[in-house]
Amino acid sequence: MSYFEKFLTTNQAYAALHGTAHLPLKPKTQVAIVTCMDSRLHVAPALGLALGDAHILRNAGGRVTEDMIRSLVISQQQMGTREIVVLHHTDCGAQTFTNEAFADHIQQVLGVDVAGQDFLPFTDVEESVRADMAILRQSDLIPDDVIISGAVYDVDTGLMTEVR
Ligand SMILES: [Zn+2]
Numbered sequence: 280m281s282y283f284e285k286f287l288t289t290n291q292a293y294a295a296l297h298g299t300a301h302l303p304l305k306p307k308t309q310v311a312i313v314t315c316m317d318s319r320l321h322v323a324p325a326l327g328l329a330l331g332d333a334h335i336l337r338n339a340g341g342r343v344t345e346d347m348i349r350s351l352v353i354s355q356q357q358m359g360t361r362e363i364v365v366l367h368h369t370d371c372g373a374q375t376f377t378n379e380a381f382a383d384h385i386q387q388v389l390g391v392d393v394a395g396q397d398f399l400p401f402t403d404v405e406e407s408v409r410a411d412m413a414i415l416r417q418s419d420l421i422p423d424d425v426i427i428s429g430a431v432y433d434v435d436t437g438l439m440t441e442v443r
Contacts, residue, residue: 302330303331304358305358305359306331306333306334306358306359306360307331307332307333308328308332308362309360309362310333310334310360310361310362310363310364311333311334311335311336311350311351311354311355311360311362311363311364312326312333312334312335312336312363312364312366313336313341313347313351313363313364313411314335314336314337314341314365314366314367314368314432315337315340315341315366315367315368315371315373316337316338316339317368317371317372317434319368319434320366320432320434323335325432325437325439333360334350334354334358336350336351336354339372339373339398339399340367340371340372340373340399340400340401340407341365341366341367341368342373342399342407342411343365343411343414343415344399348415348418348420351363351415351420351421352420352421355421355422355425361424361425361426362425362426362427362428363415363421363425363426363427363428364427364428364429364430365412365415365427365429365430366408366429366430366431366432367404367407367408367411367429367430367431367432368404368431368432368433368434369404369432369433369434369435370434370435371401371404373398373399373400373401373407374400374401374402374404375400376398376400377400378397378398378400381393381398381400382394382395382396404431405431405442408429408430408431408442409429409442412428412429415427428441429441429442429443430442
């Protein structure tokens, strides 16, 4: 049995509690959060967010990629968000490899040459937050008056610390 079958069952109980309520499409807080896919980071409860409150955009590392900017532009220009939080975390999977070693691994396992591709690993989590905030500030697609903040979430304690 796959997990998906379990999800279908579990979701029925969730939907029963959820009931029918149509929230507005535009996030109430006007905030978009850029963060990692890490399973130990439950963004909504960690930040006190409820349904309909914020956009949560996730990828490996919580990095500001071209596709992340695509989502942010839609978030801001179609759905009214005015603030961005870059939230990386301790013990991130993006700290566990280098591009070179990962390309070797992919070549061995999948037989695909990804040499030269940047999978956006990092060593210093505060520096990765600063680098991604800088990319946002320099982007022509992100207006200058958008508030951009950064933080590191500690997966062991649940505590979020601002990065300046
Ligand atoms: Zn991560």
